[in-house]
Amino acid sequence: MTTSIETRLNQKMSAPQLASDGGIRHFLGVEGLNKAQLEAIIDKAMSYFDDSGRLINTDELSGKTVMNLFFENSTRTRTTFEAAQKRLGANVLNLDIARSSTNKGETLRDTLWNLEAMSADMFVVRHSASGAAHFMATEVTPNVAIINAGDGWHAHPTQAMLDMLTIYRELVTKTNKPFDELSVAIVGDIKHSRVARSDMSALKTLGVKDIRVIAPRTLLPKGIERYGVNVFENIDQGVADTDVIIGLRIQNERIGSPLLPSTSEYFKAYGITESRVALAKPNALVMHPGPMNRGVEIASSVADGAQSVILKQVNNGIAVRMAVMAMAMRGQELMRV
Numbered sequence: 001m002t003t004s005i006e007t008r009l010n011q012k013m014s015a016p017q018l019a020s021d022g023g024i025r026h027f028l029g030v031e032g033l034n035k036a037q038l039e040a041i042i043d044k045a046m047s048y049f050d051d052s053g054r055l056i057n058t059d060e061l062s063g064k065t066v067m068n069l070f071f072e073n074s075t076r077t078r079t080t081f082e083a084a085q086k087r088l089g090a091n092v093l094n095l096d097i098a099r100s101s102t103n104k105g106e107t108l109r110d111t112l113w114n115l116e117a118m119s120a121d122m123f124v125v126r127h128s129a130s131g132a133a134h135f136m137a138t139e140v141t142p143n144v145a146i147i148n149a150g151d152g153w154h155a156h157p158t159q160a161m162l163d164m165l166t167i168y169r170e171l172v173t174k175t176n177k178p179f180d181e182l183s184v185a186i187v188g189d190i191k192h193s194r195v196a197r198s199d200m201s202a203l204k205t206l207g208v209k210d211i212r213v214i215a216p217r218t219l220l221p222k223g224i225e226r227y228g229v230n231v232f233e234n235i236d237q238g239v240a241d242t243d244v245i246i247g248l249r250i251q252n253e254r255i256g257s258p259l260l261p262s263t264s265e266y267f268k269a270y271g272i273t274e275s276r277v278a279l280a281k282p283n284a285l286v287m288h289p290g291p292m293n294r295g296v297e298i299a300s301s302v303a304d305g306a307q308s309v310i311l312k313q314v315n316n317g318i319a320v321r322m323a324v325m326a327m328a329m330r331g332q333e334l335m336r337v
């Protein structure tokens with residue numbers, strides 16, 4: 001998809017995301033949510049950890065049917081959504097897209113309506129088309145919720161919220177440093193990354209003033225300045241004195257041909273290495289949404305090193321997804337009254 005940033009922003013603004021009381025009705029993007037709403041998601045996610053930091057189970061989705069529709073590949077998002085649904089006590093159905101009637105030409109709308117007829121209360125959807133989740137939110141009946149698990153280049157809101165939860169748990173609570181005093185660098189293929197867009201938006205809403213994006217010009221979207229971020233083409237300058245470094249994968253699949261002539265040259269110029277992490281603040285967090293390409297955007301020694309919180313991000317993903325689904329289901333219940 002090559003829709004402009006402007007078009008995608010307009011789509012986001014028209015999303016019917018909130019119930020009349022300001023609660024979440026669908027979870028389509030972090031844009032349009034205010035600081036209090038993002039903090040409420042973090043607080044709710046925190047409530048799913050017991051005193052020793054282990055995830056708990058609840059019955060908030062007991063009797064509800066949640067369907068996972070992953071039209072695009074996923075390891076972390078799909079599995080943590082399912083783990084979250086089971087921890088909330090939901091009935092979980094996974095549509096096997098590869099064996100579905102999508103391959104016989106059935107439209108997304110018809111697939112949705114047929115699955116809704118099977119008494120679904122919530123759909124979790126990942127799709128390669130930007131705007132797919134928004135489209136579905138306009139097509140379902142008012143008592144059904146849509147959760148965006150990543151749409152094209154556009155948004156990956158639960159990834160952004162699990163990233164915010166990770167920063168909150170690993171930095172804000174441990175160092176007593178609030179979000180607005182943090183400096184966060186996002187390194188890599190910003191242009192094709194829905195994670196970068198959602199992270200930039202969530203960081204900004206939570207008050208982070210120093211958001212840096214680091215990439216060669218060819219991997220920066222047109223109009224990046226409008227996000228209110230500081231742009232660096234030199235990684236050593238970009239990561240200097242930061243509290244958090246978020247690495248991103250080169251998204252070759254989004255344009256159908258390799259984005260880089262040489263991955264080893266890219267690693268030399270933009271790879272997150274031990275010497276570059278040493279330029280950041282002592283104990284700065286190293287994050288990555290996964291899947292990682294070791295030796296392309298990140299060195300193995302950094303990915304597996306003491307400052308890496310990459311696997312903690314995955315665990316936090318379960319809590320955030322529990323929070324978002326429980327809040328959306330509550331929003332749907334309000335709609336019924």
Ligand code: CP
Pocket residue numbers: 073074075076077078150159289290291
């Ligand atoms: N971070 C992320 O979205 O990973 P998956 O593609 O494995 O879900």
